[in-house]
Amino acid sequence: xxxxxxxxxxxxxxxxxxxxxxxxxxxxxxxxxxxxxxxxxxxxxxxxxxxxxxxxxxxxxxxxxxxxxxxxxxxxxxxxxxxxxxxxxxxxxxxxxxxxxxxxxxxxxxxxxxxxxxxxxxxxxxxxxxxxxxxxxxxxxxxxxxxxxxxxxxxxxxxxxxxxxxxxxxxxxxxxxxxxxxxxxxxxxxxxxxxxxxxxxxxxxxxxxxxxxxxxxxxxxxxxxxxxxxxxxxxxxxxxxxxxxxxxxxxxxxxxxxxxxxxxxxxxxxxxxxxxxxxxxxxxxxxxxxxxxxxxxxxxxxxxxxxxxxxxxxxxxxxxxxxxxxxxxxxxxxxxxxxxxxxxxxxxxxxxxxxxxxxxxxxxxxxxxxxxxxxxxxxxxxxxxxxxxxxxxxxxxxxxxxxxxxxxxxxxxxxxxxxxxxxxxxxxxxxxxxxxxxxxxxxxxxxxxxxxxxxxxxxxxxxxxxxxxxxxxxxxxxxxxxxxxxxxxxxxxxxxxxxxxx
Numbered sequence: 211x212x213x214x215x216x217x218x219x220x221x222x223x224x225x226x227x228x229x230x231x232x233x234x235x236x237x238x239x240x241x242x243x244x245x246x247x248x249x250x251x252x253x254x255x256x257x258x259x260x261x262x263x264x265x266x267x268x269x270x271x272x273x274x275x276x277x278x279x280x281x282x283x284x285x286x287x288x289x290x291x292x293x294x295x296x297x298x299x300x301x302x303x304x305x306x307x308x309x310x311x312x313x314x315x316x317x318x319x320x321x322x323x324x325x326x327x328x329x330x331x332x333x334x335x336x337x338x339x340x341x342x343x344x345x346x347x348x349x350x351x352x353x354x355x356x357x358x359x360x361x362x363x364x365x366x367x368x369x370x371x372x373x374x375x376x377x378x379x380x381x382x383x384x385x386x387x388x389x390x391x392x393x394x395x396x397x398x399x400x401x402x403x404x405x406x407x408x409x410x411x412x413x414x415x416x417x418x419x420x421x422x423x424x425x426x427x428x429x430x431x432x433x434x435x436x437x438x439x440x441x442x443x444x445x446x447x448x449x450x451x452x453x454x455x456x457x458x459x460x461x462x463x464x465x466x467x468x469x470x471x472x473x474x475x476x477x478x479x480x481x482x483x484x485x486x487x488x489x490x491x492x493x494x495x496x497x498x499x500x501x502x503x504x505x506x507x508x509x510x511x512x513x514x515x516x517x518x519x520x521x522x523x524x525x526x527x528x529x530x531x532x533x534x535x536x537x538x539x540x541x542x543x544x545x546x547x548x549x550x551x552x553x554x555x556x557x558x559x560x561x562x563x564x565x566x567x568x569x570x571x572x573x574x575x576x577x578x579x580x581x582x583x584x585x586x587x588x589x590x591x592x593x594x595x596x597x598x599x600x601x602x603x604x605x606x607x608x609x610x611x612x613x614x615x616x617x618x619x620x621x622x623x624x625x626x627x628x629x630x631x632x633x634x635x636x637x638x639x640x641x642x643x644x645x646x647x648x649x650x651x652x653x654x655x656x657x658x659x660x661x662x663x664x665x666x667x668x669x670x671x672x673x674x675x676x677x678x679x680x681x682x683x684x685x686x687x688x689x690x691x692x693x694x695x696x697x698x699x700x701x702x703x704x705x706x707x708x709x710x711x712x
Contacts, residue, residue, distance in 0.1 A: 240349075252594035263281050264300070264633075266282070283314070288305075315361075330561060347550075350577070351584040365402050376391045408465065417520045424519075428516055474538040507526065533549040602661065605695050606635075608695065609659075613655075617636075621659050658684075662697060689703055
């Protein structure tokens with residue numbers, strides 16, 4: 211082998227994959243540090259995942275209705291660790307939840323890189339940009355913001371990026387093989403997270419409609435493949451509704467059929483009143499990239515391959531929609547967090563087609579700045595503290611001796627604390643103090659758990675790491691106090707609500 215051939219191999223094949231591995235390693239290191247930086251699971255919803263995994267391992271089903279794939283995956287890892295005698299079952303479950311969340315979501319960089327590389331001519335000065343798109347997919351603040359709290363979303367993003375890559379290949383090649391592979395990742399997305407599933411559905415709908423209206427020469431092929439994916443959509447939705455989480459499926463259908471509730475109390479009203487939010491910066495970034503992508507797509511419509519046109523034609527409006535300030539405050543942040551996924555598709559398109567070095571530099575700077583700022587400023591200050599302190603966790607364990615019938619007990623606690631109560635005390639939990647009357651027939655005891663200290667910023671006066679604190683439950687005056695320590699007060703409800711039974 212000549213020197214030129216060896217250099218060519220390293221420059222064009224080995225080096226990009228090595229750099230991609232380094233990007234994945236960096237993302238994994240950040241996620242690992244946050245998840246394993248303390249003894250407890252970080253975040254508000256972080257302990258929800260160990261609770262679900264333990265229920266799955268002990269009973270064969272989830273403790274709370276949900277899309278199952280993340281919990282199956284974490285249960286498999288926990289069972290493997292336990293079989294290797296790494297620790298107790300509880301320790302293995304906690305380590306599995308932390309480890310899967312630290313490592314698996316970083317794999318989104320692989321399909322993001324493959325999609326960007328497929329659109330960028332190898333050997334040009336922009337060949338590095340495929341790696342930048344891969345970095346964007348796992349290091350953009352929204353991707354890191356999902357750590358611990360949004361594990362389903364983070365894993366769903368992996369399947370979704372693979373789905374988009376193979377959907378592009380299916381549109382380009384027109385083969386059943388690629389449509390089937392895209393279908394596999396479509397189903398995996400459906401089994402993982404409702405939001406990512408919704409994004410996958412929108413891509414499918416836009417591609418099908420755009421093919422029907424704008425691509426007459428490819429219409430038959432695309433519609434056959436889309437029909438196959440719609441059959442999978444119907445099957446996956448039916449399975450999820452019948453066996454796992456009908457409430458979430460109904461919510462997803464409601465978003466598509468009756469979207470008006472999404473726009474109650476729009477976020478834009480708060481911004482106009484001067485209620486500043488760092489999310490507004492990301493909203494601007496997503497909108498700017500999407501609009502530049504739209505202009506670029508229109509200008510180059512005739513020269514862009516049809517498969518690429520269809521995917522970008524879905525990604526641009528979806529990016530604008532997910533980052534819309536017209537959504538209500540309850541929905542706006544949830545949707546904005548997922549906007550980086552279609553934006554990554556737009557970013558790949560821009561790097562593939564922008565000709566001006568200035569334009570490429572501006573796009574790079576606009577996306578790189580928040581990534582660097584987030585990794586160097588926000589994360590070192592503590593992105594995901596645990597919802598309770600380690601000292602209060604120790605006292606929470608003492609409450610086990612107070613609860614005589616955990617399987618027949620419901621504990622009401624503030625959001626974030628309820629999952630720790632479920633994990634430590636092994637009871638059913640809830641947040642609502644205004645229980646429906648029938649709940650009083652389902653449980654032998656209904657208890658109120660109030661945290662009076664050590665809430666790590668998630669309780670009264672703490673302010674929370676990203677907003678106002680979640681309110682503690684209010685213990686009724688007539689309730690019987692069962693336990694009062696340094697951190698917690700536990701009380702038993704002595705009577706059902708006024709007017710019960712109805």
